[in-house]
Amino acid sequence: MTRKAWILVLFAAVLGSIYIYYFTDLLNAPTIQILKLDRPVPYGRSTASALPVTFTLEDRYRLTEIKVVPVDALATNRNPTPVWHLISKSNSWPTKGFAYGQPIRGMQPASDKARPQPLRPGVTYRLYVKAGRAHGEIDFQAKPAASSN
Missing domain, CATH: 2.60.40 (Immunoglobulin-like)
Structure with a gap:
């Protein structure tokens, strides 16, 4: 893969990680109200x-x-x-x-x-x-x- 392709893959991985951290409960235990x-x-x-x-x-x-x-x-x-x-x-x-x-x-x-x-x-x-x-x-x-x- 070219350098540009690696940068795009890395950028997508960072965006995916940010989304998972802030908008899902995959990493945090859910709370009971x-x-x-x-x-x-x-x-x-x-x-x-x-x-x-x-x-x-x-x-x-x-x-x-x-x-x-x-x-x-x-x-x-x-x-x-x-x-x-x-x-x-x-x-x-x-x-x-x-x-x-x-x-x-x-x-x-x-x-x-x-x-x-x-x-x-x-x-x-x-x-x-x-x-x-x-x-x-x-x-x-x-x-x-x-x-x-």
């Missing part, structure tokens, strides 16, 4: 100090890991103990949403005896969600449950 909702419980049915929290995902995902940790613990500890941690040992069912502490089909606690700890109102938590290469996170606080006085 998460929406948090507080769900009030019918009067007199809950003894928890915080309202139940539900999370909605932008699409259906086969989740591989869900972890909730207090943000304060992240400041002092690189790997804090999660208050809720689920993993998928095989294939989980595609899910678009879930409630804190509730079982999810195809997922199980990371350790055999782990149970979700109750959320405390006013404490900031971080939810980590993974589904293969895709991942997402959101910081949230549980709202206090209404008092029965």
Whole structure:
């Protein structure tokens, strides 16, 4: 090939690389968008100090890991103990949403005896969600449950 042909091939390769880097997700892991909702419980049915929290995902995902940790613990500890941690040992069912502490089909606690700890109102938590290469996170606080006085 001539020198001009090599320059054109190199130019096309550079343009192709720039396009792939800026306009596709081939090199970057896709992010999962998460929406948090507080769900009030019918009067007199809950003894928890915080309202139940539900999370909605932008699409259906086969989740591989869900972890909730207090943000304060992240400041002092690189790997804090999660208050809720689920993993998928095989294939989980595609899910678009879930409630804190509730079982999810195809997922199980990371350790055999782990149970979700109750959320405390006013404490900031971080939810980590993974589904293969895709991942997402959101910081949230549980709202206090209404008092029965």
